[in-house]
Amino acid sequence: MSTEVAEGSVRHLDHSGLHLARPDGSTVTVPLLALRDRCDCASCSHPSGQRLLDPAAFPTDLAATVVAVDDGFLRLHWTPEGHHSTYALAELLADPPAADDVLPWDAGAADRLAVGDHQQITADGEAGSRALLDWLRGVAAMGCGVLTGVPTLDGEVARVAELFGFVRETNYGRWFDVWAQADPTNLANTSLGLPPHTDNPYRDPVPTMQLLHCHQSSAAGGDNVLVDGFRVAAELRTLDPDGFAQLAGRAVSFAYRDAGASLTTTAPIIDLDVAGNVRGVRFNHRSLQQLPLPTNPAESEQLSVWYRGYTHFARLVADPRFHLFVHLRPGDLFIVDNRRVLHGRTAYEAGGGSRHLQGCYADVDGLRSTIAVLQHRLDAAADDR
Numbered sequence: 408m409s410t411e412v413a414e415g416s417v418r419h420l421d422h423s424g425l426h427l428a429r430p431d432g433s434t435v436t437v438p439l440l441a442l443r444d445r446c447d448c449a450s451c452s453h454p455s456g457q458r459l460l461d462p463a464a465f466p467t468d469l470a471a472t473v474v475a476v477d478d479g480f481l482r483l484h485w486t487p488e489g490h491h492s493t494y495a496l497a498e499l500l501a502d503p504p505a506a507d508d509v510l511p512w513d514a515g516a517a518d519r520l521a522v523g524d525h526q527q528i529t530a531d532g533e534a535g536s537r538a539l540l541d542w543l544r545g546v547a548a549m550g551c552g553v554l555t556g557v558p559t560l561d562g563e564v565a566r567v568a569e570l571f572g573f574v575r576e577t578n579y580g581r582w583f584d585v586w587a588q589a590d591p592t593n594l595a596n597t598s599l600g601l602p603p604h605t606d607n608p609y610r611d612p613v614p615t616m617q618l619l620h621c622h623q624s625s626a627a628g629g630d631n632v633l634v635d636g637f638r639v640a641a642e643l644r645t646l647d648p649d650g651f652a653q654l655a656g657r658a659v660s661f662a663y664r665d666a667g668a669s670l671t672t673t674a675p676i677i678d679l680d681v682a683g684n685v686r687g688v689r690f691n692h693r694s695l696q697q698l699p700l701p702t703n704p705a706e707s708e709q710l711s712v713w714y715r716g717y718t719h720f721a722r723l724v725a726d727p728r729f730h731l732f733v734h735l736r737p738g739d740l741f742i743v744d745n746r747r748v749l750h751g752r753t754a755y756e757a758g759g760g761s762r763h764l765q766g767c768y769a770d771v772d773g774l775r776s777t778i779a780v781l782q783h784r785l786d787a788a789a790d791d792r
């Protein structure tokens with residue numbers, strides 16, 4: 408089977424696929440299965456946008472012939488199905504959408520931090536939607552943000568999470584208190600300083616968003632610090648590539664136990680996507696479990712490099728060059744992408760005043776969805792005018 412088509416960018420069609428001339432003069436072959444799967448006719452695609460095709464039903468002897476190429480459209484006839492498909496050539500030749508740029512940040516980024524106003528982002532109508540969209544966009548871009556003027560009511564932090572998504576309820580409850588306790592099971596509930604960390608690395612999956620809402624902050628100290636884990640990981644990758652590779656390539660265990668919970672999971676400190684880009688970090692020495700000791704020289708060398716990378720990563724996290732300080736007053740709240748941004752606090756004087764925060768977890772898919780829905784609504788409203 409080979410169909411010669413002289414017109415435009417379509418060169419020919421054969422058993423390997425559709426051969427196209429790209430605008431830059433190069434040629435490319437779209438495999439037949441990929442082409443068949445792109446059919447968006449009414450029997451292949453539901454009006455909802457969901458697809459009706461069953462990949463198990465694609466014939467193993469799939470073949471096609473060109474019916475026509477005209478007005479920028481390619482029409483194919485598929486055998487042995489007897490199906491017809493129409494494709495816009497511009498879509499077949501379009502460049503794939505660019506991935507969102509991630510802009511790492513450091514201590515100098517204070518003026519870029521997304522600061523929203525609770526009254527504005529909860530206002531009715533287009534102004535409220537616009538304010539909420541702007542704030543959420545800022546949070547998505549930097550992996551963190553601040554909201555001011557949040558009423559200091561019990562559980563209000565969970566209602567803020569519901570402005571963009573759904574609360575991730577855990578063994579700590581729908582929301583939880585953070586304050587100095589007499590007999591704490593978690594170091595968060597002491598007046599000790601906490602080095603920057605990600606939360607709940609012992610969960611599978613980890614909560615992807617965390618919110619902390621300040622109710623009282625009259626104690627001296629207790630300032631919050633945020634660190635871009637992507638920025639720190641990039642620094643480590645440059646300074647110690649082997650240490651970085653160990654942190655990304657070795658799964659370690661994290662655990663949390665109290666009377667009512669026994670949580671444990673295994674994952675690397677640095678999580679890479681298939682392209683090798685940093686997708687997340689899990690860094691919380693409080694709940695890291697001991698690594699197995701080596702039983703041969705190769706394991707000994709690997710453990711040595713892992714610890715070199717881990718301690719280097721910890722020193723970078725502790726380096727003020729990367730620290731963004733957030734001083735929360737009552738009514739202020741910060742939100743972090745818990746896979747990207749580490750948060751910590753300085754020690755405070757438990758006897759010299761009070762410090763009380765409430766926190767909750769949520770997930771980043773809800774945040775992204777709300778950004779897309781708000782944008783769509785505002786675009787549609789603009790089109791109506």
Ligand SMILES: [Zn+2]
Nearest residue numbers: 446448450451
């Ligand atoms: Zn179809």
